[in-house]
Amino acid sequence: MQSNQAATRIKMLTEMGIGPVWLPRYADAIQEAIEVSVTADPSIDHIETATQSVIAEAIVAPVGNMQVPEAVLSDETASAWFDQSPVSDVLPVSSRVVALRSVSDMSWDELEASVASCRACGLCEGRQKTVFGVGARTANWLFVGEGPGYNENIQGEPFVGAAGQLLDNMLLSLGVRRGERTYIANVVKCRPSNQEGKDRPPSADEIASCLPYLERQIALIQPQVIVALGKTAAIALTGFDPETPVTQLRNKVHRVAGIPMVATYHPAYLLRKPLEKSKAWQDLCLAQRTFDGTSV
Ligand code: SF4
16 A cells, blocks of 8 residues: 555656655666656556566666666665655665656756755754755855754854854955855755764765765856865765875865866864865865866
């Protein structure tokens, strides 16, 4: 019975042209296969059958050009898929093959609404406000931090307080201001905190859950340069091994979806280690040269 309800919901979302959910990147091919099958025969029973069939096949064989990792999309996924609400429940990472509309297709407004109601990872439980991002949607510069902290969670805006003040000064050194030709976002949109209620870095699973939102923001903004603020952001954007030393992330221009990306220190770190500000200055100079087209 639950599976029929889920299938009905999917059909309704499809007909309304919305599907407020997220997909990991490898799920695009699965979604496409489901859509092709459902388009051919859009009855509810068929949606359920087609989806279960595609997911089951994906576990053992490539879908499109992608081989779905068995560890990610396990046997339990197919049954769990219809036993949980695809919209309102917190699903494990392996169960996020849900929507008939991918984050990668969303408009700005759809994306913002999707983040505001997102329950794709456990960080939704402790949040007061999601922190979508702030700035010009046609920004030249995109600054990416790790995730909201205590104050950001309350205010719903990234980089407020002392770290935000320092970031604003970093922007001024590049000749820009918050909201003018700049966009500021985080890797995760909800505050990670530990059991004592203190800020903590997001886990790998939390980053994987939230990254499609940032990737869509990058695709919509199409900035000229991305500045990763801190190791977590740089690792998330580049996909490098989390153990990659900072020295391999800084002092070079990386590419993120074809866009140049420069890594520097997180402003909160610079507040704790002010002597590192000279290195951050070097990073910003590299970012400026990259922006000007003179970095090589
Ligand atoms: S951190 Fe991201 S994926 Fe997790 S609940 Fe918040 S918006 Fe959703």
